[in-house]
Amino acid sequence: MNHPVRVAILGATGAVGRKMIEVLEQRNFPLSELRLLASPRSAGQTLSYAGEKLQVEAVQEDSFEGVDIALFSAGANTSKQYAPLAVRSHAVVVDNSSAYRMQEDVPLVVPEVNPHALSRYKGIIANPNCSTIQLVVVLHALRSLGLEEVVISTYQAVSGMGQTAIDALHRELESGFAAKESTLFPMASAPFYVPMAFNVLPQCDVFLENGYTKEEMKLVQESRKILEQPTLRVAPTAVRVPVVYGHSESVRVTFARPVSVEEVRVLLAQAEGVSLADRPEEGIWPHPRMVEGSGQTFVGRIRSDLFDERSVQFFIVADNLLKGAAYNAVQIAEELVKNDWLGKEH
Template sequence: MSKEKLVVAVVGATGAVGREMLKTLEQRAFPAHKVIALASARSAGTRVPFNGTELTVQELTEESFEGVDIAIFSAGGSTSEKFAPFAAKAGCVVVDNSSAWRMDKRCPLVVPEVNPQDLEWHNGIIANPNCSTIQMVVALKPLHDAAKIKRVVVSTYQAVSGTGQKAIDELESQVRQLFNMQQPEPKVYPYQIAFNALPHIDVFLDNDYTKEEMKMVHETVKIMGDESIKVTATAVRIPVFYGHSESVNIETEKKLTPAQARAILTQAPGITVLDNPKEKIYPMAIEATGEDATFVGRIREDETIENGLNMWVVADNIRKGAALNAVQIAEMLIERDLLGVKDTTVFQ
């Protein structure tokens, strides 16, 4: 499809991720003739910046997708569950950022650097993975291709922006309150987040893992396309505004030295290696903010097992963890001529 005809809609355009999606479309000069901003009725009529001007937000309805080629959703799971099927029925390809469709067998779960081939079998809805999963699998895939990963143990240190604008505001407010000798009142999180670490992201499940942790387990297997990979996760919320950090331990079938892993990752797409401990060079959330790359460092041997490595993985959760990955998927749909929906009845 030519640039002169391509129409793109951003659903949830007034939210933090929605605005970042518009910003990313602009920065990457996405080849759209027209971009439409959609949101709930209460946001209709407001304006959002795009490409040196402003877009007037339109109300999201079941009829919003007529004539739209790609819809990038970032409006929550219930909204996606309700409206994505209407988009697919209209022949519009959905790239959805919520968790609603990730484990649905009808939907590819895609990270462009890892499994772009899965776009070939889409039925109109493509799922964007969880932010913490995305950055991890970007780092895992080239190592898996080289040495076959058997097991992953990951601990995440996740920024409050993963919860949304209200959490960003709460952290800022609590810091101010504490410096003014006031007792902060938690509203978004169950406990104070300022100067604290909460080993609790999303709801607890019957197995005592959180939903966030199990997302990483199941999504990693689906994206990597290998059910033999075993994953265990601990997800922690920390008082950082932007940027998720992860301590990742892997066990491989074939021996990989840290130097070999470093060389492989240096050549891998979407990765920047920052790994010189003697010079205090390693990835940090504060430097990843606003950047597209996934940063990897602290690559070292796990001396407790025969074929083990430890590494530290950092990325901007709003960029690569959400907006950028979704836009990259949309770009790849165009590049591979995969626009349009072959069977518009799949999600009916």
């Protein structure tokens, strides 16, 4: 089709929704219409796109009539309620929530990794979890070495919990070291709260029966689905840190054969979406404050395991609201447009 596209953003006033608007603008997405949708509570607000003021509308059953692509970022429950309605209106839903990610007939896509999965979509395409996206961009680049095991510990920014968490961290910091706890961390629905300021919380999302959090199991299950490697072993620990933007990941990967730092570096240097930041002697390694605003995934601290010639360690950092959410969703929309995959029968 390749004519300008009509886009709706559901959850437009949230931390990710606002970034979606920015990314569409920055990347000159071929828009013919941009419809901003949110809950009735947030409706009426005004947001800018390309110098134009747009009013946020309350989402309704018929909000997706005439929309080609609907970018959803309003939580799993809202997705479950409105995605079927959007699909019935012949919109393609790119859903940033976890609602549909593990559903077999829903492609879970990182455009640098598995764009081919998009061709099989049936109305809904899922955007992976933030911490998974930056991991698989790097793992994909190394798959020719034979991925066997990934041990990963994350350092996740509070913006992954939305704008309210950003505000809560700043409020805690304003009351200084004395501030004992906010009512938000480790998660809004937790039975007990702990301070996030000057702290490290080894809980992201709820606990499952196996002793892992939902966030940790997403790293396992989503990575396997995106990489199409259902037996990949992932040992995850997901941790929240008092950072606003940018998730970091300390990763050890074990390959099927001995590998050198040099071959890993060559593969990563050539990889789409990956930027090397790996000159420690010059003080260069990736950190959250350097990735703000970028859609790239940064990798550094690349080194051989001291005792296992099949293992390599490195440090991955990306902007969780961009590559981890809004940017990846817009990249998916771009792929759909480029390949003329919109408006297929489904």
